[in-house]
Amino acid sequence: MNPEPTHTSTPLDSMTPRQIVDELDRYVIGQQDAKRMVAIALRNRWRRQQLPSELREEIYPKNIIMIGPTGVGKTEISRRLAKLADAPFIKIEASKFTEVGYVGRDVESLIRDLTELSVNMVKTKYLEKVQKKAEEMAEERILDLLLPRSPAMQEPPLEPTNGENDQPEAQGPTDTTRMKLRQQLREGKLNRRSVEIETKERGLPVGIISNVGGMEDLEQNLREMLGGLLPGKKKSRRMKVAEALKYLAQEEAQKLIDMDEVTKEAITRTEQSGIVFLDEIDKIAGREKMMGPDVSREGVQRDLLPIVEGSTVNTKHGPVRTDHILFVAAGAFHVAKPSDLIPELQGRFPIRVELEPLTKEDLIRILTEPKNALVKQYQALLATEDISIDFTPDGLEEIAATAVQVNDRTENIGARRLFTLVERLLEAVSFEAQELKDKKVVINAAYVRDQLQDIVKDQDLSRFIL
16 A cells, blocks of 8 residues: 655645636636646646545546647646646756657656756745744854853753752853844844854866766766765855854754655655646657658657656656656647657547637737736836836737737747837837936837837838847
8 A cells, every 4th residue: 555645735725626717817818728627637636635545546647738829828827837736847848858869858857857846845845944943043153153152051051950049040241242242133233243154165076077968967966976975175254244144044944954854745746746848749749750850759759658657767866756747748739730649648648728829809918917917017117217107008909919910920929929019119218217207108009000110011120020
């Protein structure tokens, strides 16, 4: 019988699929079908955690393929989903991998990267828990440097007795001075003083392996292994009290956490909650050619198959099982089709959802509605220079219409076209921000046409600039 996995509470535990979709709506406009599918997949993970261990191990995630042009929200949906679930998440282009035997990254490296991300996430969580205690310990070390403890303070306290004379002894002048120093330290009055602290430097060998493609993981592991064997050099450094306090707090926090527990929890989170987003899956679709640069495409698919199907990958933190990691693949599939993937890999992505191209109305909403909307970003940035940017409704409509027009005439890059247009639109304002006399700029339809008309009319120029 498999042991019960460690399951930490996340905001997802109390969210229904409808609530997950509502949360995604705050950042991604449209694409309701894709949101529903990923919301169901995420909720099924929570449902699976509630089952007995025997049945839980038999239920595997239903991997998803998102089909749609670039810039319609495929990556953003997955990224927001992982953030919502507080799950380890990695996005990587499938085209970066090569078949074993070719120079390039092997597919197992994505699981190693995902595990590393998970370890960092859990370590950060543990560090936050011990931060207060670490700061108190760092404070004591700073006080020891500023005013060494008296011999009485260094001795352990005596065991209490039942006698009548158990009252604490009067504090000496050193103890009183230490208390005053502590108060000054907390009030920031000693921040400009300098102290000398001892730092450790790990002896890391340099240049173990030359920059050969696909050898980065091996070199990193060798550097860590050999760096751990070599004695760390101790070096005295003088720094301001405020800086030393932060440094020593970090050092004490590292001592307080149990890395074995961190690693154990991180591997469990990777196996039970990890999400891998495989972008550009269509770039490795297509049947094998006998020669040319595409020679390893089908080989990459066959290397991916055991990872997606469920296997054990050895990482520097220990073996990681991929059986219950959720894989979300995405691709435009302009040339290739999902059916061009090898049948075995197709079978491992049973859920397929098609994302719709963005309309002018969608682009208007993208400009204004999301929590991190582009218009809000520029208004906040220029507000730091006391400049008020007012986008009128007809101005927003003109920007969206121009984006649709340029996407149709050149390359359709979806909502990403808005970034190029708005950046071009506000280029003069951003450059002359400090010199502008009128601190309010109104972006209406006439302003948009005036700034962009020459580029939009000249198709060759728009290919280079927009």
